[in-house]
Amino acid sequence: MVGVFELALENASLANxxxxxxxxxxQAARRVxxxxxxxxxxxxxxxxxxxxxxxxxALALNWRFWEHAGKRPLGNLVEALRTLHRFGEPFAVGxxxxxxxxxxxxHPGVRLLAPPRTYSLWKRLFEGGNDRLKLxxxxxxxxxxxxxxxxxxxxxxxxxxxxxxxxxxxxPNMNVLALADWLAHQxxxxxxxxxxxxxxxxxxxFEFLEDHRRRKGLxxxxxxxxxxxxxxxxxxxxxxxxxxxxxxxxxxxxxxx
Amino acid sequence: MIEPPPAAPTLHEAAEWILRALKDxxxxxxLCGRSxxxxxxxxxxxxxxxxxxxxxxxxxxxxxxxxxxxxxLFPVGAVPGSVVRYLVRGDKPVDVMTVSSVHPDLFNILRRxxxxxLDMGTAGKVRAVTRExxxxxxxxxxxxxxxxxxxxxxxxxxxxxxxxxxxxxxxxVERILSRLGIKNGLDRALERGQ
Numbered sequence: 157m158v159g160v161f162e163l164a165l166e167n168a169s170l171a172n173x174x175x176x177x178x179x180x181x182x183q184a185a186r187r188v189x190x191x192x193x194x195x196x197x198x199x200x201x202x203x204x205x206x207x208x209x210x211x212x213x214a215l216a217l218n219w220r221f222w223e224h225a226g227k228r229p230l231g232n233l234v235e236a237l238r239t240l241h242r243f244g245e246p247f248a249v250g251x252x253x254x255x256x257x258x259x260x261x262x263h264p265g266v267r268l269l270a271p272p273r274t275y276s277l278w279k280r281l282f283e284g285g286n287d288r289l290k291l292x293x294x295x296x297x298x299x300x301x302x303x304x305x306x307x308x309x310x311x312x313x314x315x316x317x318x319x320x321x322x323x324x325x326x327x328p329n330m331n332v333l334a335l336a337d338w339l340a341h342q343x344x345x346x347x348x349x350x351x352x353x354x355x356x357x358x359x360x361x362f363e364f365l366e367d368h369r370r371r372k373g374l375x376x377x378x379x380x381x382x383x384x385x386x387x388x389x390x391x392x393x394x395x396x397x398x399x400x401x402x403x404x405x406x407x408x409x410x411x412x413x
Numbered sequence: 414m415i416e417p418p419p420a421a422p423t424l425h426e427a428a429e430w431i432l433r434a435l436k437d438x439x440x441x442x443x444l445c446g447r448s449x450x451x452x453x454x455x456x457x458x459x460x461x462x463x464x465x466x467x468x469x470x471x472x473x474x475x476x477x478x479x480x481x482x483x484x485x486l487f488p489v490g491a492v493p494g495s496v497v498r499y500l501v502r503g504d505k506p507v508d509v510m511t512v513s514s515v516h517p518d519l520f521n522i523l524r525r526x527x528x529x530x531l532d533m534g535t536a537g538k539v540r541a542v543t544r545e546x547x548x549x550x551x552x553x554x555x556x557x558x559x560x561x562x563x564x565x566x567x568x569x570x571x572x573x574x575x576x577x578x579x580x581x582x583x584x585x586v587e588r589i590l591s592r593l594g595i596k597n598g599l600d601r602a603l604e605r606g607q
Contacts, residue, residue: 230456252458261458262451262574287580289456330572331458384568394489395460396504403423404459407451408529 158246161274163213164194168366170211177243185208185211190239193219193281222284228408229289233266233282240309245277246271248311250294251332253401257313258338259392260401262408264289265327267319268297268341269311294322295403297352306401313339314349317365321358325376333377333385334392340365341389357375417485418502422495425534427505428462429551431477431486432536438476441467443524444531444541445550450577452531452541457576461498461506465542465550467520470494470511477509492559512550514591520527523550526589547573549589552598567602574603 174184250267302309320336353362446463527546555566
């Protein structure tokens with residue numbers, strides 16, 4: 157199935173979109189109306205033929221998520237991402253959603269990973285933020301798979317470990333490093349993400365997280381931070397794993413005006 | 414005593430319930446820690462609920478013990494004299510703490526000058542520390558409270574500053590700390606470990 161982002165880039169007809177989704181044209185049109193960054197137009201590259209040209213999928217050129225994010229940007233983002241995931245769009249989310257593997261927590265940086273074909277479109281529509289929350293779009297590694305968590309396509313555990321390391325190197329929040337530490341110790345097929353770590357120059361940090369043996373060439377980590385993260389990971393692991401990410405989102409809704 | 418908490422409470426329902434239990438006995442409370450900031454629209458990563466008790470910490474614990482006897486709460490750890498962790502209905506973590514031994518005026522100063530009211534649903538209005546209050550509290554606990562025994566007592570301060578420092582009134586933090594007898598406390602906390 158081709159994703160709706162790719163079909164929008166190709167200016168696909170509504171009929172093609174409906175075929176890709178396996179629904180009727182009317183159902184496809186209703187779905188498009190749930191995605192405010194796309195429109196159905198009657199502009200057609202074909203000039204010949206009789207009657208009104210068929211509807212085509214196009215980008216809403218001026219739409220940017222952060223201009224519509226409102227007072228609950230994370231909640232609204234999650235809603236948009238869940239809708240896209242439900243419609244089969246390929247992408248993955250990283251920190252903080254990967255914390256759902258363990259003990260969910262919020263974080264001011266949200267990482268979203270998009271395939272090369274639609275990366276620039278994701279970046280254009282969603283990257284940015286306000287003074288409290290920022291969304292960063294990165295390339296989805298080919299080797300990565302996704303896991304469905306609370307209606308979102310979350311990066312698989314080995315790649316989520318590297319993703320957390322990457323985010324910690326950008327914005328050092330000990331929760332994020334504790335998540336990476338916990339994943340590194342609990343993920344049997346961690347080696348699957350080694351090339352992804354190496355690509356970002358984090359191979360040494362990645363190995364260090366796994367065995368905590370000192371080595372040269374660490375880029376994101378300092379041993380003292382890793383020790384603290386390991387301690388925090390153990391402490392947080394004593395908290396029962398019953399809280400859902402959704403519960404933390406409700407705090408955002410209580411924000412003062 | 415109030416009615417038992419919901420059977421499988423969300424984290425927020427657990428917070429509302431324990432706040433009501435404490436307010437029912439007229440204990441002055443403040444939401445603190447990262448959960449207080451996240452309730453104000455930050456994204457700092459709290460996984461629990463932190464509640465500061467203003468007076469008679471032992472009295473508050475004895476009230477909560479009665480709920481524990483009824484099976485509503487499970488005490489799961491403590492830093493003696495400072496913090497007790499409970500699990501509401503056995504799974505939602507709530508930390509209840511006091512800072513009376515850190516500084517006798519700390520709670521009242523935070524409440525008066527570095528807190529804001531939040532509507533906590535069935536628990537009504539509850540004051541929560543602001544960003545400035547968060548840093549004052551973290552620095553005081555790092556210097557004179559339970560965090561001073563840690564390898565890096567100011568780690569939470571530096572980490573918090575990386576997350577919300579840009580929006581925090583640095584001067585206000587220093588002014589409040591100064592009234593608590595600490596000069597340039599934020600500056601010094603941020604310098605350590607660098």
